[in-house]
Amino acid sequence: MVSIDIELHDVRKVYYKSTLAIPVLEGIDLQIAAGEFVVFMGPSGSGKSTLLHLLGGLDQPTSGSIRIGADYLEQMSETELTRWRSHHVGFIFQMYHLVPVLTAAENVELPLLLFELSSRERRQRVELALSVVGLAERMEHRPSQLSGGQEQRVAIARAIVTDPDLILADEPTGDLDAKTSTEILELLQLLNRDFGKTILMVTHDPKAASYGRRILHLEKGILHRDETNQPIHTSR
Amino acid sequence: MVRRLSSLLTFVVVSVVVLVLAVLLSFAAGIRASLKSSGHPENILVLKSGATAESTSILSPDEVNRMVQTPGVANSTTGELLISPELCVQTSIPRQGSGAMANVAIRGVEPMAFEVHPEVRIVAGRCFEPGVLEAVVGKAASERFSGLQVGSLVQLGRLNNQVFEVVGIFEAGGNAFESEIWTARTTLASSYDRRYISSVAMRIESPAAVPTSLDYINGPAVRLQAKTELNYYEELSSKTREIVLLSSVLIFIMGIGAVFAVANTMHAAVDSRRREIAMLRTLGFSRRSIGLAFWFESLIICLLACGCGLAGSMAFSGTKQDFLSDATWTVLAYQLQVTPDIALTAIILAVTVGTLGAVLPAWRASRVPILEALRKA
Numbered sequence: 001m002v003s004i005d006i007e008l009h010d011v012r013k014v015y016y017k018s019t020l021a022i023p024v025l026e027g028i029d030l031q032i033a034a035g036e037f038v039v040f041m042g043p044s045g046s047g048k049s050t051l052l053h054l055l056g057g058l059d060q061p062t063s064g065s066i067r068i069g070a071d072y073l074e075q076m077s078e079t080e081l082t083r084w085r086s087h088h089v090g091f092i093f094q095m096y097h098l099v100p101v102l103t104a105a106e107n108v109e110l111p112l113l114l115f116e117l118s119s120r121e122r123r124q125r126v127e128l129a130l131s132v133v134g135l136a137e138r139m140e141h142r143p144s145q146l147s148g149g150q151e152q153r154v155a156i157a158r159a160i161v162t163d164p165d166l167i168l169a170d171e172p173t174g175d176l177d178a179k180t181s182t183e184i185l186e187l188l189q190l191l192n193r194d195f196g197k198t199i200l201m202v203t204h205d206p207k208a209a210s211y212g213r214r215i216l217h218l219e220k221g222i223l224h225r226d227e228t229n230q231p232i233h234t235s236r
Numbered sequence: 237m238v239r240r241l242s243s244l245l246t247f248v249v250v251s252v253v254v255l256v257l258a259v260l261l262s263f264a265a266g267i268r269a270s271l272k273s274s275g276h277p278e279n280i281l282v283l284k285s286g287a288t289a290e291s292t293s294i295l296s297p298d299e300v301n302r303m304v305q306t307p308g309v310a311n312s313t314t315g316e317l318l319i320s321p322e323l324c325v326q327t328s329i330p331r332q333g334s335g336a337m338a339n340v341a342i343r344g345v346e347p348m349a350f351e352v353h354p355e356v357r358i359v360a361g362r363c364f365e366p367g368v369l370e371a372v373v374g375k376a377a378s379e380r381f382s383g384l385q386v387g388s389l390v391q392l393g394r395l396n397n398q399v400f401e402v403v404g405i406f407e408a409g410g411n412a413f414e415s416e417i418w419t420a421r422t423t424l425a426s427s428y429d430r431r432y433i434s435s436v437a438m439r440i441e442s443p444a445a446v447p448t449s450l451d452y453i454n455g456p457a458v459r460l461q462a463k464t465e466l467n468y469y470e471e472l473s474s475k476t477r478e479i480v481l482l483s484s485v486l487i488f489i490m491g492i493g494a495v496f497a498v499a500n501t502m503h504a505a506v507d508s509r510r511r512e513i514a515m516l517r518t519l520g521f522s523r524r525s526i527g528l529a530f531w532f533e534s535l536i537i538c539l540l541a542c543g544c545g546l547a548g549s550m551a552f553s554g555t556k557q558d559f560l561s562d563a564t565w566t567v568l569a570y571q572l573q574v575t576p577d578i579a580l581t582a583i584i585l586a587v588t589v590g591t592l593g594a595v596l597p598a599w600r601a602s603r604v605p606i607l608e609a610l611r612k613a
């Protein structure tokens with residue numbers, strides 16, 4: 001795995017509601033080094049989730065440039081972005097988004113179906129990913145048989161199973177209790193510290209933000225403050 | 237729960253459409269099989285010019301005599317020409333069960349008929365004797381009509397006043413003869429006061445010699461209408477074309493309903509899985525793969541339903557039915573047959589319904605806006 005750095009230049013995003021233009025991001029300039037754990041904070045409507053979606057290739061900027069490694073996302077077609085996502089990005093959502101009829105192992109295996117791997121290779125990778133998140137014993141459980149924290153761990157295993165350079169987490173603890181949130185954040189910290197993953201996380205929660213090494217504050221679509229943080233939670 | 241019910245209903249609808257298709261086509265296949273097996277490739281059937289069936293054909297003894305010179309006619313083991321003059325009349329006999337009257341063909345034959353039509357063989361009782369009011373009955377006729385069992389007495393004749401005894405039952409490989417009553421030609425001619433015959437069946441030495449024989453009879457030397465038995469019975473099976481046409485119209489209408497049922501189910505599937513679709517698109521699954529997944533799901537439902545419908549239709553396969561031939565105005569018995577061709581047609585129908593029903597939902601699924609679907613989750 002080769003870690004990749006990120007550079008945004010004058011990134012703007014405008015949504016249109018009939019003829020009304022709603023600017024969401026208004027000229028973001030940003031550099032993120034490979035292996036950073038960056039947290040985006042800000043009030044609702046500040047544009048932090050939109051920025052995360054642009055960085056994950058789920059949306060295109062209205063103007064400006066987003067370079068991730070050697071790839072300029074704004075120059076890619078829809079098909080190219082889809083392929084790029086499968087190779088470079090792992091997503092973690094607040095609502096987990098697991099397929100209820102599949103087991104934990106099958107959910108984790110889903111992104112691997114896009115790669116030319118034998119079923120044995122896929123199985124090995126799934127087992128490794130689930131053991132990293134501490135759910136090796138729950139491989140055959142369905143989401144309905146897991147707790148919220150366990151579901152989020154499965155989602156994290158799904159995000160890392162393809163060994164992506166970049167992990168994007170959108171409010172990953174927003175639906176969890178305090179204790180489980182801590183476990184998830186420590187897991188993300190582990191992935192950043194021990195596996196060298198670049199992690200970009202959106203959160204409202206200052207406690208969750210304290211796990212990152214860098215905290216970016218957005219307000220009304222503008223990068224308001226860029227703080228370096230000394231993570232205090234390093235229990236693993 | 238709602239989706240399961242919708243999928244189940246779609247499954248039932250497609251199963252019923254396939255079942256109806258298979259049963260209707262098996263009617264046609266059964267009739268076609270019955271009539272096709274009635275003809276032998278080396279047999280020629282001679283009728284009066286212009287006649288469309290034996291029942292409307294009248295041949296005089298002179299005309300029959302002219303046929304003796306036909307080139308290529310095969311000989312029996314005893315050296316006689318394999319030419320069988322036959323007289324066809326019809327009578328009304330009550331069906332078993334309902335008692336409704338139906339027309340049954342009576343064929344007057346000479347001993348030579350059993351050599352020209354070697355598939356006809358007595359399986360119960362014995363053969364009739366010339367000059368005696370005796371008859372043998374085809375197996376299908378015996379099973380479907382009252383009073384046509386061995387030992388029964390049946391009233392026949394022009395005035396319906398001659399009592400024939402059924403002395404035997406014959407089989408003929410399931411062909412149209414099995415729906416008939418056979419007796420001696422002279423006896424039948426006397427009973428019905430007929431001085432002519434209806435047709436002549438003759439066996440030709442080889443299929444290669446058949447065209448020459450046909451040309452001779454159709455030509456100036458005889459001036460009658462000759463055709464191979466296969467062609468004759470093929471023409472009689474025109475009823476099957478009507479059944480196929482009617483089936484096609486019915487299945488087309490039912491198929492449209494099935495397409496809407498499939499589309500409805502698949503649209504519901506897309507709506508309930510928008511979040512899953514968005515998640516899969518996020519992971520890197522292409523629009524094409526999402527669309528194909530929904531198409532495959534639709535095909536699986538339809539093909540499973542097709543299997544169920546075909547299995548249901550097998551319950552009808554082998555069932556005995558009969559139909560009134562519009563050419564002979566007599567009842568012909570046949571067996572419903574679910575053939576490999578019918579199964580293939582049903583599979584093609586299921587795939588078509590599954591594909592047409594999935595087109596729009598699959599397109600919608602491939603176009604689900606990722607961010608909007610994730611947000612609404």
